[in-house]
Amino acid sequence: MTFSETLCKARNITPETSNLEGTCCMCGKHTTNGFKKKFGGNFSTADFVSNGDVICPECNYIVSNSNEYRRTMYYLSDDTFKTFKKKDIKEIIFNLPDKPFYLYLTQTWQKIGWIRMDQVYNDTVKGTIKILLDYDIIECNLENLKNVYDFIKSLRDLKISKTDLESGHFEMYNFRKLKDEYDLFKAREILEKVKSYVGNPIWDLALYIAD
Numbered sequence: 001m002t003f004s005e006t007l008c009k010a011r012n013i014t015p016e017t018s019n020l021e022g023t024c025c026m027c028g029k030h031t032t033n034g035f036k037k038k039f040g041g042n043f044s045t046a047d048f049v050s051n052g053d054v055i056c057p058e059c060n061y062i063v064s065n066s067n068e069y070r071r072t073m074y075y076l077s078d079d080t081f082k083t084f085k086k087k088d089i090k091e092i093i094f095n096l097p098d099k100p101f102y103l104y105l106t107q108t109w110q111k112i113g114w115i116r117m118d119q120v121y122n123d124t125v126k127g128t129i130k131i132l133l134d135y136d137i138i139e140c141n142l143e144n145l146k147n148v149y150d151f152i153k154s155l156r157d158l159k160i161s162k163t164d165l166e167s168g169h170f171e172m173y174n175f176r177k178l179k180d181e182y183d184l185f186k187a188r189e190i191l192e193k194v195k196s197y198v199g200n201p202i203w204d205l206a207l208y209i210a211d
């Protein structure tokens, strides 16, 4: 099943149909109930649209309701569609049931990320999973993400700013918090560890998830 089919099924949506036969330019599926390709001003995303000639009913439903799917984060499985807020990402992501799923996260609340959802299908939560963050596909291992998240949380608990964690350059007063909590040697070690993560998409994701 494609992403749009799974979504319609999970939400009990029966999409409208039309009468064009062809290949869907969004999901690549063959259809005899397709609509004419039409993209409004919001679709500056030609790069992600393949060269199909029609839009299938399920993808047409999403195109028609695009605002709903770009202004929220959601988890999708064959029988569940669940939207959630930023503060709940950690709860969702570290408690995923072990079954096939898609996960969409956003930092912009406006990009049409759903257009790439077919590329982030997961069979299981084990091993490497794919998450879509706006247009970016992030591949990670949940255990690894949790370790990075816990490390960040320990630093956030010491009130070290996200800006410093993002850049790897600690303000003196932030470094002092580390030194007071541990000792100079350990503080330097932690700073080096933070620096080694800078620019890593999993670090950025864990930082986004963290409070």
Ligand SMILES: [Zn+2]
Pocket (backbone or CB within 6 Å): 002, 004, 024, 025, 026, 027, 028, 029, 055, 056, 057, 058, 059, 060
């Ligand atoms: Zn389609």
